[in-house]
Amino acid sequence: xxxxxxxxxxxxxRSECESFLVHEARLLDDARFDEWLAxxxxxxxxxxxxxxxxxxxxxxxxxxxxxxxxxxxxVRRLSSPRIYSQEPRSRTSRIVTNVTEEGANxxxxxxxxxxxxxxxxxxxxxxxxxxxxxxxxxxxxNIRIAFKRIDLVNCDAPMDGLVVPF
Amino acid sequence: xxxxxxxxxxxxxxxxxxxxxxxxxxxxFELEMERIFGVxxxxxxxxxxxxxxxxxxxxxxxxxxxxxxxDETGKxxxxxxxxxxxxxxxxxxxxxxxxxxxxxxxxxxxxxxGRLKAVSLNHGYPQDFDTKSPKTxxxxxxxxxxYRGFIFISQAESGQSLKDYLxxxxxxxxxxxxxxxxxxxxxxxxxxxHAYNANWKLYLENLCDAAHPWFTHRSSIDAAQQQSDxxxxxxTGEIAIRQMRQNxxxxxxxxxxxxxxxxxxxxxxxxDYHDDKKLVASMEDPLFREYIGILEAKKGxxxxxxxxxxxxxxxxxxxxxxxxxxxxxxxxxxxxSVNRTVVSTYNxxxxxxxxxxxxNTISFANIVNGTGSLVLTDDLEIxxxxxxxxxxxxxxxxxxxxxxLSDVRDEFGGLKGKNSTSEVYxxxxxxxxxxYMLGDEASASQMKASA
Numbered sequence: 001x002x003x004x005x006x007x008x009x010x011x012x013x014r015s016e017c018e019s020f021l022v023h024e025a026r027l028l029d030d031a032r033f034d035e036w037l038a039x040x041x042x043x044x045x046x047x048x049x050x051x052x053x054x055x056x057x058x059x060x061x062x063x064x065x066x067x068x069x070x071x072x073x074x075v076r077r078l079s080s081p082r083i084y085s086q087e088p089r090s091r092t093s094r095i096v097t098n099v100t101e102e103g104a105n106x107x108x109x110x111x112x113x114x115x116x117x118x119x120x121x122x123x124x125x126x127x128x129x130x131x132x133x134x135x136x137x138x139x140x141x142n143i144r145i146a147f148k149r150i151d152l153v154n155c156d157a158p159m160d161g162l163v164v165p166f
Numbered sequence: 167x168x169x170x171x172x173x174x175x176x177x178x179x180x181x182x183x184x185x186x187x188x189x190x191x192x193x194x195f196e197l198e199m200e201r202i203f204g205v206x207x208x209x210x211x212x213x214x215x216x217x218x219x220x221x222x223x224x225x226x227x228x229x230x231x232x233x234x235x236x237d238e239t240g241k242x243x244x245x246x247x248x249x250x251x252x253x254x255x256x257x258x259x260x261x262x263x264x265x266x267x268x269x270x271x272x273x274x275x276x277x278x279x280g281r282l283k284a285v286s287l288n289h290g291y292p293q294d295f296d297t298k299s300p301k302t303x304x305x306x307x308x309x310x311x312x313y314r315g316f317i318f319i320s321q322a323e324s325g326q327s328l329k330d331y332l333x334x335x336x337x338x339x340x341x342x343x344x345x346x347x348x349x350x351x352x353x354x355x356x357x358x359x360h361a362y363n364a365n366w367k368l369y370l371e372n373l374c375d376a377a378h379p380w381f382t383h384r385s386s387i388d389a390a391q392q393q394s395d396x397x398x399x400x401x402t403g404e405i406a407i408r409q410m411r412q413n414x415x416x417x418x419x420x421x422x423x424x425x426x427x428x429x430x431x432x433x434x435x436x437x438d439y440h441d442d443k444k445l446v447a448s449m450e451d452p453l454f455r456e457y458i459g460i461l462e463a464k465k466g467x468x469x470x471x472x473x474x475x476x477x478x479x480x481x482x483x484x485x486x487x488x489x490x491x492x493x494x495x496x497x498x499x500x501x502x503s504v505n506r507t508v509v510s511t512y513n514x515x516x517x518x519x520x521x522x523x524x525x526n527t528i529s530f531a532n533i534v535n536g537t538g539s540l541v542l543t544d545d546l547e548i549x550x551x552x553x554x555x556x557x558x559x560x561x562x563x564x565x566x567x568x569x570x571l572s573d574v575r576d577e578f579g580g581l582k583g584k585n586s587t588s589e590v591y592x593x594x595x596x597x598x599x600x601x602y603m604l605g606d607e608a609s610a611s612q613m614k615a616s617a
Contacts, residue, residue, distance in 0.1 A: 043398045048538060050356050057402070059524065060356040061513065061531045064538040069393060070403030073410070077389035077540050084382065085547035158359040158508045161543035 011104025012136060012143065017111045018099045020136065020143045025094040025115075028165060036165070037075045041137060041144045046071050048150045048166060063155060063162055074165070083163075090121040090164045096132070108146060109136045115150075119164060128166065129153050169193055172604050179596050182567030186556045188599075189365040195504035202485050202602040203228035205322045206431075207331040209487040209498060210234055210244060212514075213315040214352035215261065220278060223261035226500050226508075227319065228486075232307070233257045233267070234317065237278040244307040244319050245280040256304060267304065280304035314343045315351065326431075334578040335433040338481035342491040344473045347457075347464045347518030351494065355513040355528050360537045362546045364553030366485075366501035369509055370595065372545060373480045373488045373497075374436040376420045376586040377568070379413040382548055386540040387414035405526055406533035408442045410541060415439055417587070424479075424586035427576055432484025432598025434591035438477040438492065444526075446492065447474050456520050464518065482591070484598050493530040505553050511535035566592045 012020075027036040040046070048063040057065040066074055077083055098114040110133065117128040135147035150166040170193055178185035188194055208227055211234050215223045222235035224247060231247040233256070249256050249269035256269045256276065266283055268275045273286040282302045296302065309320040311328040316339055318328055332339070343351055362368075372378065379387070390410035399407075425437040443450040447458060462470045482488045489496040494514040501507055513531050515524045533539050556564070569588025576582045583590040600606040 045400070050358060050537075054356075057528075059354075059528060061358055061528055061536065062538075063358075063536060065402060065532055067398060067400045067403040069395075069397040069399040070406050072397060073386075073389045073393045073403070073407055074540055076392060077385045080385035080388055082388070083385035083544070084551075085543040156357075156359075158361045159537050160361050160363075161546040162538035163543050 011101060011107075011109035012111075012139065014099060014101055016139075016143070017101060017109065017134075017136065018096075018113075021096045021099060021111070021113055021132070021134065024145075025096050029092050029094055031078075031089070033075045033078045033165070037072065039143075039145050040068065040071060040148075041146045042068060044068050044071065044144075044146055044148075046145075046148050046165070048152065048155070048162075050155055052151070052155060063152070063159075064150075064165070078163075078165075085161055085163045088122060090119050092120075092164055093118045102133075107137055110134070111136055115166070117166060126160075130155075130166075132166075170197070175603055176600070176606070179600055180563075182570045182593065183563045183565050184596055185562055186564050187562075189367060189552070189556045190504060192504045195365075195501070197603060198599075199228055199501070202599070203321075203501070205320065205325065205602060206485055207311075207318045207320050207326075207328055207483075208485070209316060209483065210319050211317050212351075212353045212496075212512075213242075213312055213317060214354075214514075216242065218263070220263045220265055221261075222257065222264060222278075224257060224259075228501060231255065232319075233304075235264075235278050241279070242310050242312060242317060243279045244310050244317075245276075246305040246307075248304065249274055250282065250302045250304060251285075276304050280306045314339050331431055332483070333431065333433070334429050334580060335435070335481060335483060337476070338435055338478055338489070338491070341473070341476045341478060341481075342489060342494065342514070344476075345461075345491055345494075345519075346516035347460045348516075349464075350517040351514040352517065353512055354515040355524070355531070358511040358531070358535050358537050359508055360511070360535075360542065360546060361502075361506070361508045362549040362553070364505055364507065364549040364556075366499050366507045367595070367599075368549050368552055369497075369499050369507060370482045370484065370488060371592050372548070373482055374426060374434050374591040376424060376426065376436060376439070377417075378548070379415075380417065382544050383410070383413045383541055385544065386410045389540070390414075401522075401525070402529040402532070405444065405529040406540070408444055409530065409533050412440050412442055412445065413541065420587050421585045426583040426586045426588055426591055427580055428582065428591050428594035429576075429578070429580040430598075431601075432595045433482060434594055435481040436479040436591075437586060438479045439586070440479075440492070446477070453520060453522050453526075457523055460518060460520070484595055493534075494524075494527045495531055495535060497535065505557065507549075566596070 046066045047057050050061050050063050094117045096113050096115050100112050102110040102112050113132045119126045130152040133149040136143050137146050138144045210225050216236040219236050219238050222233055225232050233245045233247045235243050237243050247255050247257055251274045254269055254271045256267050266275050275284040277283050280303045282297045307319045308323045390407045393407050424439045428434040440446045447454045449455055480488050480490050486499045497509050497511045513527050566589045569583045572584035573581050573590045
């Protein structure tokens with residue numbers, strides 16, 4: 001492998017990835033959903049599988065599976081004053097940790113991390129936990145999410161409605 | 167827990183209003199489990215889940231854990247998932263294939279039809295201990311029947327046949343299956359299980375409710391209407407957004423162009439309200455053109471015309487099933503307690519249809535049945551609000567009277583709303599409720615219509 005190829009494929013550093021993930025979690029906790037949406041590329045996908053180790057979002061149902069168009073609609077709805085499933089609004093607190101780079105290729109870096117999310121709404125507190133897989137592109141202040149997969153540990157459990165993005 | 171006489175129960179259902187306690191009283195819930203879920207035909211699964219002898223899957227029927235299987239002779243069996251020895255759950259995997267069922271506590275082993283096959287340490291038992299007796303079997307549900315692949319059970323030894331229970335609504339199941347070019351559908355594509363804190367009856371009451379989308383789904387209607395179609399979609403978002411926009415049909419549309427039909431035993435269906443070329447089989451869409459071509463090659467033009475003219479949205483079979491044929495969706499209601507309900511939703515693949523049709527079924531399921539859907543989450547919120555509202559000791563009665571004066575007889579022995587916003591389907595479910603709970607044969611609204 002040549003030095004040039006190594007450099008191209010080196011991808012983002014672990015600390016760059018971690019900073020980005022912490023920034024993303026903060027935007028979600030602060031309900032700055034428009035800014036969160038702006039982190040995604042124009043052809044991004046956002047995916048919360050309904051089954052452990054789910055192979056495809058196309059032939060098995062997903063708790064959420066949004067192409068860019070549906071993700072925009074999801075985010076626009078979140079800011080609607082008539083989103084009754086968010087009246088009252090949820091409050092969330094997220095921790096992102098155990099960040100590892102799983103590989104880099106052609107300007108993309110695959111990042112794996114662990115998360116816990118506490119969601120509080122209408123006198124009930126829910127705990128979510130699982131694994132994030134982010135495919136990140138760009139660099140510096142222009143890091144963008146091309147693909148985000150969220151594997152909830154309880155993805156196949158009976159669940160009350162899921163409104164706030166993971 | 168307060169007990170109720172039949173007269174109390176009878177008084178709680180008036181022709182156009184019901185007592186709110188029917189949704190909140192644990193004692194009434196217990197009676198419903200016994201008199202409705204313990205007797206009625208209930209959907210438990212689909213034959214494509216148990217193709218071969220030895221195939222099995224677990225399901226929850228009302229509050230009872232059951233194993234659905236196909237025995238060595240090919241006969242469908244439904245067993246309570248309990249060991250006759252100490253009561254432990256025998257089968258622990260959600261689905262699979264087995265030659266026999268063995269309890270891992272002390273090794274009691276059962277045939278696929280539930281009969282006891284072997285007992286470890288079989289000595290010293292009392293004289294009446296009989297390994298051939300039903301008492302030492304996994305308890306079997308007495309009546310199991312299927313209609314075109316849909317498996318139903320009744321826990322009553324005798325009573326109405328499945329055919330009579332379905333009545334005219336069998337045509338909705340026909341519609342589900344007839345749309346498959348090869349005449350067969352299979353369950354596929356995973357399951358959603360969503361939950362809410364309110365009574366089980368609310369779920370079916372909402373699925374034929376043509377008057378709620380305008381209000382309840384306002385946030386997703388607005389967001390979808392404002393969405394630019396220039397933005398990238400792999401097809402998933404397109405289906406979802408078209409569906410959300412259709413929910414924004416004005417009341418004039420619901421009043422004039424959609425119908426609601428109800429039939430004995432509490433069943434009902436809502437007419438299809440879609441006119442989007444990608445949401446109803448139309449020749450304007452290349453995928454539907456391909457599909458209709460395949461269907462015509464298999465069934466002939468005339469039959470295909472008949473099939474596609476059946477335009478139904480949700481068909482509900484009281485008390486636990488709802489399905490829709492256009493996008494091959496099915497939902498099963500599981501009452502957990504008087505104010506907790508879980509709904510399982512499934513999808514079907516139409517054999518012989520283009521694979522993209524199934525992928526659209528998945529996209530559609532995500533938006534109409536998904537636990538994280540932009541639409542369903544507002545329905546779940548409404549159920550929770552009803553749970554909170556009805557649980558409050560305020561007014562005793564709630565209204566189900568919209569369209570009461572304008573319901574009309576239907577040619578197949580049912581009662582239909584003058585238009586789709588009639589609450590006739592709720593009145594009809596309470597007629598069935600009275601039938602199961604009290605043995606009332608004639609119902610207020612049915613009598614009124616024939617008067």
